[in-house]
Amino acid sequence: MKFKKLSIAFLTLILVMTLSFTILGQEAELRIYHVNDVHSRVEEDDYAGSMGYAKMATLIDEGRREKANVMFLDAGDTFHGQTIANINEGEAISHILDLMDLDALTLGNHDFNYGQERLEELDYMSNFPFLAANLSKEDGEEIPYTQDYMIKEFDGLTVGVFGLVTPETAYKTHPKNVEGLVFGNPVTAAENAVSELRDQVDVVVALSHLGISEGSEYTSTMVAEEVSGIDLIVDGHSHNVIEEGMMVNDTMIVMAGEYSKYLGYVDLTVENGEVSNISPNLIPREDTMDVEKDYMISKVVERVNRANETITSQVVGRTAVELNGARGNVRTGETNLGNLITDAMRSKLDTDAAITNGGGIRASIDQGEITQGEVITVLPFGNTTMAIELSGADLRAALEHGVSEYPATEGLFPQVSGIKFTFDGDAEPGNRVQQVWVGGEKLDPDAMYTVTTNDFMKAGGDGYSMFADAPIVKEAGGLEEVLMEYIEANAPVAPETEGRIVAE
Structure with missing residues (x-):
């Protein structure tokens, strides 16, 4: 009887252990x-x-x-x-x-x-x-x-x-x-x-x-x-x-x-x-x-898309060339689309220069007709356009900040109009910008310049803190509206890269 009890206990133990291993396994x-x-x-x-x-x-x-x-x-x-x-x-x-x-x-x-x-x-x-x-x-x-x-x-x-x-x-x-x-x-x-x-x-x-x-x-x-x-x-x-x-x-x-x-x-x-x-x-x-x-x-x-079509399908102009807004390009160097956008900004507010962040340019546009939908896709953030007054020293600091992360494809990289500058991408950040010209003249750090930008950058977006306290001298409408107006007035557009931004 004692042996029988031990056998039952032993079998029970084996069964419990078997179940345990099954669960654990x-x-x-x-x-x-x-x-x-x-x-x-x-x-x-x-x-x-x-x-x-x-x-x-x-x-x-x-x-x-x-x-x-x-x-x-x-x-x-x-x-x-x-x-x-x-x-x-x-x-x-x-x-x-x-x-x-x-x-x-x-x-x-x-x-x-x-x-x-x-x-x-x-x-x-x-x-x-x-x-x-x-x-x-x-x-x-x-x-x-x-x-x-x-x-x-x-x-x-x-x-x-x-x-x-x-x-x-x-x-x-x-x-x-x-x-x-x-x-x-x-x-x-x-x-x-x-x-x-x-x-x-x-x-x-x-x-x-x-x-x-x-x-x-x-x-x-x-x-x-x-x-x-x-x-x-x-x-x-x-x-x-x-x-x-x-x-x-x-x-x-x-x-x-x-x-x-x-x-x-x-x-x-x-x-x-x-x-x-x-x-x-x-x-x-x-x-x-x-x-x-x-x-x-x-x-x-x-x-x-059918509901949006009445807005997006309207043709605003033509381009004779492909407009390059590829992420890897607008965030590392000059592109013809970056030039077109900043030229439109500078023209609208009649300033010495224009600067926009490459990260705000989100797509390219094929050669041919340009629709409102394509422009909105390129500039989707609903930013407004404004002109600020900057010292030459602050403008240089902005360009220095813009190339500080190069060659990383960061959105702060600048696209410019009215400006030409050279920079050394291998130098330490803070010492990369070599030479700057505005309107064909060498930048004067003590002079004051009018610069068109977008409200995102004006508020210090993408780290452009030097813009935050700059006085606003003019304002315009949405950035996409400014670009559409410029394309319509200048169609067919055919912007080129012109050596505005040169990595040495």
């Missing part, structure tokens, strides 16, 4: 699709290289049929950029992403372009959360349109996602759009978020709009180096194509370029509550030629 699979910096390039576009949301939706739906556990994340700069979004201030994008069952979005700097009130409205109409763990209000009140993180439960695993917004937003949108907001240290915010999430979830994801640019003070690389416990950083802001992911310490960083040229996805294996394998992948647009477009997304895009 559970394995779960997770796939995370991701995009970043789409800038509302929602349509397939040969010129921009975009696959568009309709094809992305088809690919993601295929993944959901193949995999039990699937997420879709967006790393920001989503609601603004093209006329399909700008005319309705992001509402069309919200609707499309809802149809695609987006799980979460972190706010990019350009997602603030419509102002905080509109962000709150977009949050209300969207079925996905806006994540921003390092964003707070100066007065300590809760921000109504963001949350620090989200937790999603699947069969067999739990995922925590927190958001990080670049502190550069303070000057990479119009300052009025972020009044009263504090963009905190992303490293500290990440440490706090991981501390809260790590014991609750199997997988920790940072949805980040920090980027990996050497010109940024805070990057996702820094977060991965200084904060342990993050399994994956889905990144944006610097527009990099990280083909096979980038492992930093024990954290994988992924980024899918820009403008919906790529759809990224990461396959993760979770064993015993820990990520045991992580495999990043990118689907380039050229691999999607045979992919059918999602019917509902296509219909929504068609409907919105």
Whole structure:
């Protein structure tokens, strides 16, 4: 009898241990699709290289049929950029992403372009959360349109996602759009978020709009180096194509370029509550030629475009040459489109010079007819044009600031009119500008000059602090309106590069 009791106890112990090992040995699979910096390039576009949301939706739906556990994340700069979004201030994008069952979005700097009130409205109409763990209000009140993180439960695993917004937003949108907001240290915010999430979830994801640019003070690389416990950083802001992911310490960083040229996805294996394998992948647009477009997304895009067509289809003039507004060009050197825009600004307000930030130029224009829609796409931010009075010393300081991050493709790089300057890109920042001429004469640091710029830069945007206190002497309308008026008066336009900006 005693032996029988021992046998039953022994068998019970074995059964419990077997069950325990079965539970501990559970394995779960997770796939995370991701995009970043789409800038509302929602349509397939040969010129921009975009696959568009309709094809992305088809690919993601295929993944959901193949995999039990699937997420879709967006790393920001989503609601603004093209006329399909700008005319309705992001509402069309919200609707499309809802149809695609987006799980979460972190706010990019350009997602603030419509102002905080509109962000709150977009949050209300969207079925996905806006994540921003390092964003707070100066007065300590809760921000109504963001949350620090989200937790999603699947069969067999739990995922925590927190958001990080670049502190550069303070000057990479119009300052009025972020009044009263504090963009905190992303490293500290990440440490706090991981501390809260790590014991609750199997997988920790940072949805980040920090980027990996050497010109940024805070990057996702820094977060991965200084904060342990993050399994994956889905990144944006610097527009990099990280083909096979980038492992930093024990954290994988992924980024899918820009403008919906790529759809990224990461396959993760979770064993015993820990990520045991992580495999990043990118689907380039050229691999999607045979992919059918999602019917509902296509219909929504068609409907919105039809409603906007009466505005966007109006022809304002012609160009005899292609107008170069490519991101990598307007942020590193002189382009003919940069010259055209600044010439229009200087002409409108009759000033000595004009300067605009390359980051405000968002697209090129093909040779031929120019429509209002194309101009709005090039200059989508609704900036106004104004003339300020600057000393020669401050003007030189502005140019010095403009080339301080060269050769990084930063938006502060200047496009100019009425100015010629040379700079040494290998010199230390602060000592790069060599020679400056205004109106053909050498710059006099003690003289006063009238300079046309945009209201974003006048408010200190992109770090142009020397403009903030400069007196405004004239104002005009929207920058896109000024350009359309100039094109109409001078068509066909044929601007050239003229050696206004020379890297020595």
